[in-house]
Amino acid sequence: MTKAELKKVLVVEKLVARQVKVAEAATLLGLSTRQVLRLKKIYLEKGAQGIAHQNRGRKPAHAIPDTIKEHVAELYRSKYYGSNNCHFAELLQEHESITLSVSSVRRILLAKGIKQSKQRRRGKVHQPRSRKPQAGMLWQIDASSFAWLEDRGPELTLHGAIDDATGMVVGAVFRPTETREGYFTVMKQAIQQYGIPLGLYSDRHTIFRSPKETLTLEQELVGETKPLSNFGKAMADLGITHIKALSPQAKGRIERLWQTFQDRLVIELRLLGVSTLEEANRVLPKLIQKHNRKFAVKPQEAESAYRKLPGGINWIMFSPSGNTVRSARDRRFLMAARSIPSPKNCPVPSSSKLSLKYGKQCKVNC
Numbered sequence: 522m523t524k525a526e527l528k529k530v531l532v533v534e535k536l537v538a539r540q541v542k543v544a545e546a547a548t549l550l551g552l553s554t555r556q557v558l559r560l561k562k563i564y565l566e567k568g569a570q571g572i573a574h575q576n577r578g579r580k581p582a583h584a585i586p587d588t589i590k591e592h593v594a595e596l597y598r599s600k601y602y603g604s605n606n607c608h609f610a611e612l613l614q615e616h617e618s619i620t621l622s623v624s625s626v627r628r629i630l631l632a633k634g635i636k637q638s639k640q641r642r643r644g645k646v647h648q649p650r651s652r653k654p655q656a657g658m659l660w661q662i663d664a665s666s667f668a669w670l671e672d673r674g675p676e677l678t679l680h681g682a683i684d685d686a687t688g689m690v691v692g693a694v695f696r697p698t699e700t701r702e703g704y705f706t707v708m709k710q711a712i713q714q715y716g717i718p719l720g721l722y723s724d725r726h727t728i729f730r731s732p733k734e735t736l737t738l739e740q741e742l743v744g745e746t747k748p749l750s751n752f753g754k755a756m757a758d759l760g761i762t763h764i765k766a767l768s769p770q771a772k773g774r775i776e777r778l779w780q781t782f783q784d785r786l787v788i789e790l791r792l793l794g795v796s797t798l799e800e801a802n803r804v805l806p807k808l809i810q811k812h813n814r815k816f817a818v819k820p821q822e823a824e825s826a827y828r829k830l831p832g833g834i835n836w837i838m839f840s841p842s843g844n845t846v847r848s849a850r851d852r853r854f855l856m857a858a859r860s861i862p863s864p865k866n867c868p869v870p871s872s873s874k875l876s877l878k879y880g881k882q883c884k885v886n887c
Contacts, residue, residue, distance in 0.1 A: 522573050529572050533557075533564045585625060593619065593626065594633040604788045605637060606630070616792070649773065652686050656820045657715065657827035659685040661722040661775040662707065664699040667783055673796040679782065680707045683775050684715075685722070686820040689813050690778065691715055695801045701728045701752055712759075716827030720762040722772050728752050730765055760828070781816070 522530070529550060536546045536557070547557045563571040596617065601609050606627045613619040613626070621629075630636075653659050662682040669677050680703035681693040692711035696703040711718075723729045731748040749757060756763045766772045789808050795801050 522569075526573050529560060530564070530569045533560050533572070536561055537564065585621070585629070589619070590629050590632070593621070593629050594635065597630060597635060600792075601788065605784060608785050608788065612788070612792075652688075652821070653826075654686065654821040655824055655826040656684055656686045656689075657718045657825050659720045659722055660691060660711070660718045661685060661772045662704060663724060663772065663775045663779070664696075664703065665779040665782070666699065667779075667787075669695070669787060669790060669801065670796055671787065671791060673791075673794075674801075675798070677798060677801065678703065679779075679786075680704055681775065681778065681782075682707050682711050682721075683778050684718075685774055687817050688774065689817040690809050693805055693809050695798055695805065697798065699726070699728070704728060704752060705755070708755075712830060716825075716829060717759055718761060719826050719828075720764060721756060722764050722766060724769070724772065725765045725767070729763070781812075785812070 532541070532546050532549050535541045536543065541549070543554050543557055547554045550557065552560075560572065593613065596613070597604075597609060601612055604612060606623050609630075610621055610623045610626045613621060660682045662680075664678050664680045666676060666678045669679060675697065677695045677697060678699045679693060679695055680699070682691050683689065684691050691714065692707040692709075694703055694706045694710070727750065729750060729752055731750045731753070753763055769776050786808060789811075790801060790804070793800075793804050795804060
């Protein structure tokens with residue numbers, strides 16, 4: 522018995538022995554006189570054991586069977602290791618048809634001595650920046666190098682962009698390293714599907730900014746403009762305001778996205794048996810859709826800020842204007858991991874360099 526139950530037995534015994542009155546017993550136990558009389562009746566019928574809670578020692582009817590607990594623990598050790606409690610509960614329901622609450626999953630794993638590798642998130646230290654009110658007002662773009670394939674394949678770099686208002690991942694692609702072509706592919710995916718955003722938030726990588734973008738006083742007085750990187754030129758041609766963050770915290774939306782992906786996407790790729798770059802890019806769109814269904818939110822305003830894409834843009838040329846390309850032996854121009862046929866009126870020797878511009882019409886300056 523508990524201390525509270527032992528106290529009840531002691532007081533009820535004195536009540537039965539007429540050493541205290543009903544009102545005094547009620548005051549001692551903090552109960553009503555009606556409850557005291559009910560306890561007295563139970564004591565006279567069943568004795569002191571009747572005062573104890575009747576469910577003590579009995580297994581609840583809705584308790585999880587031990588076989589299920591063992592099966593869940595074994596699945597985590599062999600198949601779903603590394604996933605957090607919330608993600609593990611989702612995977613059990615999706616792949617194993619086992620429906621358990623997150624708290625039940627956590628209790629089962631703790632009872633089996635399985636602790637999460639990552640501690641629970643601490644409380645927020647500061648108030649985060651409010652989301653933009655409309656979808657398309659601001660995208661955040663970045664890349665994350667990580668062992669996405671674990672020990673099954675090489676380390677890859679995931680390029681991605683997220684909408685600030687909705688938290689929706691608008692584009693993503695795997696590449697061996699962080700490259701300009703990877704960022705252009707992400708932008709192409711996102712713009713084709715959603716439209717042109719008003720602004721883009723990135724870090725200060727040299728892909729996004731020119732090393733010589735700081736002008737001297739003399740250059741400013743002459744009226745010279747800041748030189749742009751090739752990526753910056755493309756964004757300027759599309760009318761996208763390009764903002765370069767001074768710290769990772771400034772673009773925290775996509776930094777937190779990488780934490781989520783490194784926690785969840787790695788498990789999903791493992792379950793699909795992905796081991797190569799090509800396979801990862803093939804399954805990535807479906808995984809991004811799944812992520813957006815789970816985490817995307819509605820914008821504060823229903824009206825979208827996306828701008829329509831002008832017709833006639835040659836996407837093969839979605840690359841820096843004024844870029845220099847090299848001609849191959851078969852007279853095809855190599856640029857951004859793509860090949861473009863050379864014009865008939867432009868006989869050029871192999872490995873020669875040309876100036877190439879893009880827009881509605883492909884133009885090669887021979």
